[in-house]
Amino acid sequence: MGRALNPRTFLAGAACLAASIAQADTLPRALEPADFFDIDIEMAAIGRNLFFDKVLSGNDNISCSTCHHPALGTGDGMALPLGEGGVGLGHTRIATDTNIPLMRVPRNAPPLFNLGARGFEVFFQDGRMTRDRDAPFGIQMPKGNTLERRMPTMLSxxxxxxxxxVEEMAGQPDENAIGLAVAENRLTGEGGxxxxxxxxxxxIPEYRQAFDWIIGPDEPLHISHIGIALSSFISYEFxxxxxxxxxYLRGDNGALTDVQMQGMELFYGDAGCASCHSGTLxxxxxxxxxxxPQFGPGKRENPDFPHADEGHMRASGAYKDIYTFRTPMLRNVALTAPYGHNGAFTSLEGIVRHHLNPIQSLGTFDRDQVLLHxxxxxxxxxxxxxxxxxxxQIAAAVSIAPVELEDAEVDALLSFLEALTDPVAITGRLGIPLSVPSGLSIDMPAQP
Known part of the structure; x- marks a missing residue:
């Protein structure tokens, strides 16, 4: 059972908070092991190597970890990533002279925390991949993509x-066979x-031998095995x-400070955060x-909106979904700046204050704060x-109402959001390998 909470105005005293929280509405229950899919640790070990190995890219020059590095909150620390063709990590990543990226990755690199939870069934910021019993293998994939086999989880x-x-990992059609296959829409089957x-x-013998223990030496390696290995690692590590x-939700009354308790009261009460950030996740x-605020290349198809990212409308085709994006989960949110589908806000306070009055914030947005390569x-x-x-049009489409909070209340909310940090998920459980089977370099943050 969850703990009880009576949403009220901002309270300064812990005693008053304890009294109010003992009353009506229910907080979510804590996350428990049963909320996550079981992990094969041997598969997770393979996935760890694959996650940091650039062999999955068309040009052997970028890995999953380049844009989702644990040292950068499982992101890359930038508003929009510089993907395939760049060199370096995070703020120090630069475009090369010989393999120049054609455009920025259109959206912020989202964090990976808790993607292995059972209840996480809407993937990508525009929700273009969802659980659907009527879709092949029970998963509605993005347009143009069809699974070859049933996958054990949506993350896999x-x-x-x-x-x-092509901007993230495959490369351009004139650069390698994988980039060419993608450009020609040859994704599945032999030679896809x-x-x-x-x-x-x-x-690579070390990968083949590692998979032999799991799938058997006579089973050809299939892309599904790679997806499952990556999922096992991400689910376990993050x-x-x-x-x-x-x-606190498990009964430790001393787990939160007085200010964090005040922030929790606001989050589940007058600030209205829980109207979208609800449930266990x-x-x-x-x-x-x-x-x-919109910037960068975005993702769009409708000529009526030639510049801004269309959001979920691009997947649903419904005008009502214009400029809408999926509500992010919040654990470890204090570590995952910048914020928003395009990383518009560099600080947690910035995105919180934007929620208080979105239209005013849009009109006064300072583009100099945006972190772009x-x-x-x-x-x-x-x-x-x-x-x-x-x-x-972006302002007219806003779907959340303004909220008035005092500066002290904003500070309390931020303190509560800091209390959503899991230190183990920061350092990781398996950690970064010293090397990978391909022998390719591993991207690491620059030393201070």
């Missing part, structure tokens, strides 16, 4: 998609992009379930329009924000 299926993206990636991995908030997995060839970063008509 999702892992198969970034390696097909997935098959080519699986064969690259299988050709599980965040032992936060101070979870410990702190997300309703719904699509909401927050009037976030300096790539001279990217000349259209601000086209969307400069398009007045589209900015007005």
């Amino acid at each position: 299926a999702q892992n198969l998609l970034p390696i097909l993206n 992009a997935w098959d080519l990636i699986a064969k690259k991995v299988e050709a 599980r965040a379930a032992n936060t101070p908030f979870d410990r 702190m997300s309703d997995f719904g699509m909401h329009a927050l009037a976030l 300096d790539v001279p060839s990217f000349t259209d970063d601000w086209v969307a924000l400069d398009a007045v008509n589209e900015t007005l």
Whole structure:
């Protein structure tokens, strides 16, 4: 059973809080082991190597960890990543002279915490991949992608998609066979992009031998095995379930400070945060329009909206979904800056204050705060924000109401959000390998 909470106005005293929390509405229960899929630790060990190995990319120059590094909160610390073709990690990543990226990755690299939870069934920020009993193998994949086999979890299926993206990992058609296969829409079957990636991995003896113990020496390596290995690692390594908030929910009354208790009262009360960040995973997995400032290439198909990212409308085809994005989960949120589907806000306070008055925040947005890699060839970063008509449409689509909070109340909310941090999920359980079977380099943060 969850703990009881009576939403009220901001309270200063812990004694008053304890009295109010003993009354009516119910807080979510804590995350427990049963909320996560079982993990094969041997498969997770293989997935650990694959996660940090650039062999999954078309040009052997980028890994999953490049944009989802544990040292950077399982992101890359930038508003929009510089994907395939870049060199380095995070703020120090630069575009090369010989393999110049054609554009930025259109959306912020999302955190990986708790993606292995059973209740997490809406993937990508625009929700273009969901659980659907009527879809092949029970998963509605993004347009143009079809699973070849049934996958044990949605995460294991999702892992198969970034390696097909030309800006993220595959590369351009004139650079390698995988990039060419993607450009020609040859994704599945013999000679398809997935098959080519699986064969690259299988050709490395250490990977083949490791998989032999699990799938048998006579079973050809399939892309599904790679997806499952990556899922096993991500689920195990980045599980965040032992936060101070979870410990409080399990009955540890001293797990939260007085200020964090005040922030919790606001979060589940007057601030209205829990109307979207609800349930055990702190997300309703719904699509909401927050009037976030638009910049970068975005994702769009409708000519009526030529500049800004269309959000969930691109997946659903319904105008009502324009500029809407999935509610993120919040554990370890204090570590995952920048915030928003495009990383518009560099600080947690910035995104919290944007929620208080989205339209006003959109109108006064300071673009100088945005963390973008300096790539001279990217000349259209601000086209969307400069398009007045589209900015007005973004403002008109907002789906959350303004909230008035005092500065002290904002500080309390931020303190509560800090209490959603799991220290084990930060350091990891298996950690970063010293080397990977391919022999390719591992991206690591620059030393201070």
